[in-house]
Amino acid sequence: MWTADEIARLCYEHYGNRLPKQGKPEPNREWTLLAAVVKIQPTAGQACDRSDGPVQVTKEVVSMGTGTKCIGQSKMRKSGDILNDSHAEVIARRSFQRYLLHQLHLAAALKEDSIFLPGSQRGLWKLRPDLLFVFFSSHTPCGDASIIPMLEFEDQPCCPVSRDWASNPSVETNDNLEAPEDKRKCEDPESPVTKKMRLEPRTPDGTAHRQSFGSQERGPNPPNVNSSHLTAEELATVTGMTPSGARVVDVYRTGAKCVPGGAGDSRKPGAAYHRVGLLRVKPGRGDRTCSMSCSDKLARWNVLGCQGALLMHFLEEPIYLSAVVIGKCPCSQEAMQRALFGRCQNVSALPEGFGVQEVKIQQSDLLFEQSRCAVQTKKADSPGRLVPCGAAISWSAVPEQPLDVTANGFPQGTTKKGVGRPQARSRISKVELFRSFQKLLSSISEDKWPDSLRAQKLATYQDYKEAASTYQQAWSALRKQAFGSWIRNPPDYHQFM
Numbered sequence: 001m002w003t004a005d006e007i008a009r010l011c012y013e014h015y016g017n018r019l020p021k022q023g024k025p026e027p028n029r030e031w032t033l034l035a036a037v038v039k040i041q042p043t044a045g046q047a048c049d050r051s052d053g054p055v056q057v058t059k060e061v062v063s064m065g066t067g068t069k070c071i072g073q074s075k076m077r078k079s080g081d082i083l084n085d086s087h088a089e090v091i092a093r094r095s096f097q098r099y100l101l102h103q104l105h106l107a108a109a110l111k112e113d114s115i116f117l118p119g120s121q122r123g124l125w126k127l128r129p130d131l132l133f134v135f136f137s138s139h140t141p142c143g144d145a146s147i148i149p150m151l152e153f154e155d156q157p158c159c160p161v162s163r164d165w166a167s168n169p170s171v172e173t174n175d176n177l178e179a180p181e182d183k184r185k186c187e188d189p190e191s192p193v194t195k196k197m198r199l200e201p202r203t204p205d206g207t208a209h210r211q212s213f214g215s216q217e218r219g220p221n222p223p224n225v226n227s228s229h230l231t232a233e234e235l236a237t238v239t240g241m242t243p244s245g246a247r248v249v250d251v252y253r254t255g256a257k258c259v260p261g262g263a264g265d266s267r268k269p270g271a272a273y274h275r276v277g278l279l280r281v282k283p284g285r286g287d288r289t290c291s292m293s294c295s296d297k298l299a300r301w302n303v304l305g306c307q308g309a310l311l312m313h314f315l316e317e318p319i320y321l322s323a324v325v326i327g328k329c330p331c332s333q334e335a336m337q338r339a340l341f342g343r344c345q346n347v348s349a350l351p352e353g354f355g356v357q358e359v360k361i362q363q364s365d366l367l368f369e370q371s372r373c374a375v376q377t378k379k380a381d382s383p384g385r386l387v388p389c390g391a392a393i394s395w396s397a398v399p400e401q402p403l404d405v406t407a408n409g410f411p412q413g414t415t416k417k418g419v420g421r422p423q424a425r426s427r428i429s430k431v432e433l434f435r436s437f438q439k440l441l442s443s444i445s446e447d448k449w450p451d452s453l454r455a456q457k458l459a460t461y462q463d464y465k466e467a468a469s470t471y472q473q474a475w476s477a478l479r480k481q482a483f484g485s486w487i488r489n490p491p492d493y494h495q496f497m
Helices: 004-018 088-108 232-239 294-304 308-312 333-340 372-379 430-442 461-467 469-481
Strands: 034-042 057-066 068-070 085-087 116-118 125-127 132-137 149-151 248-251 323-326 360-363 391-396 403-407
Touching: 004 034, 004 057, 004 132, 004 323, 004 360, 034 088, 057 088, 085 088, 088 116, 088 132, 088 294, 088 308, 088 391, 088 430, 294 333, 294 469, 308 430, 308 461, 308 469, 323 333, 333 360, 430 461, 461 469
Parallel strands: 132 323, 323 360
Antiparallel strands: 034 057, 034 132, 057 391, 068 085, 116 125, 149 248, 391 403
8 A cells, every 4th residue: 555665755755845945954064854744545445444455545745844953941931932842753743733723624614625524523523534644754753762772783873773673672772863862962053973974872961982892793784683572681781682693782872861750761881771661851952851752742642643632622533643654764663662652552541532552663765865864974074063954844735834944943034022923933833723723713603613612611722722621531541551750831831822
């Protein structure tokens, strides 16, 4: 029906052909990361419920995001007009929410080309049964999914790690594996980048961490490493080998910090430095962030859906991803499964329609041309530092102003004097998505509103979020049973109207 390479190629072509130069990395100096949501729809009369059958489908990018940065907590605003997290995966998901809002507008206007059909209850809609959504990321999500071993045959950061090894490694990688610290170490664009293609493990403060492992013989081809029930710590400390005989020389280090007050990393030398399965926050440049890692957020979306609390008012069931495709980079199938849904497998007593989604995980062999690895290869020995791009691009499949380019959480070019004005808001900021939600609500006669919006008088963003009762019940169950240390913004950050 579709392959990982087809999804990656489609996203790369969309990035190259549909997105303008604005917001893209400066050639030979900057790199970025890419994420997208792809709609899969079968041709007439065919079912779209599997990715390995002969079904003919159409594939369409409906949202896209680039970005490597997030802001520190001191820069957060109670007006909802700044993007706290501009990592590509988060930008792509917020852009997807904008697309869903537009599709609900079409459904409410009884347009036949909407992805939604009327539900069984008043005011509710459901996704067409023949549609599914695939999430693409050019790189492994930062956080727990990036906890993979560093094998001896890896000479460069874009060399794929076995997809089936590391069933439960007690180590953590460089969050993104394309940057020297966190997948992006986005908060430190001036940090020096090693000219070596070999990605050296880093300590949390960003200094290179070298360990001696004696002489190592490197074969011409990477071994075919299969799944193992041993942890990385067991393999590295007892044998120092994977089941196939490949030497585990260390692990990719991460700049992502364990959530304060919870369990922490062991910081033991070598493969035991990190602990797996923990919630993590993205690093800040001297200013702690409140942004959870992309691994944690994807895991949350795999239980609560990608639509968020506001849109749940209009939906009979959450909007789930069917698959996640990763571009060419170090990636472990086992680590991805653990991070994205394994940590939530025991969550129970969820409201009707909610459940832990075991998304299909695939990896493409196609490298993103503006990834750090690709840019560094082209740059070779050119002078100057290689730094992450400071801008983030949002694109949604909507008819009006589909593109949004931001820097530091505001539209690119915003001055200090302009902050606070309506034109200084990203179209995917909380306040602007809330405006779109309110516009949708006003386009529907009150007698056709869903019950959740009719029972009480609602005013603020927080009011509307809390009134989505089934979503909040599911979120409460997830926190109590799996993500108890999740960092939540105080309610006063959601009191805008």
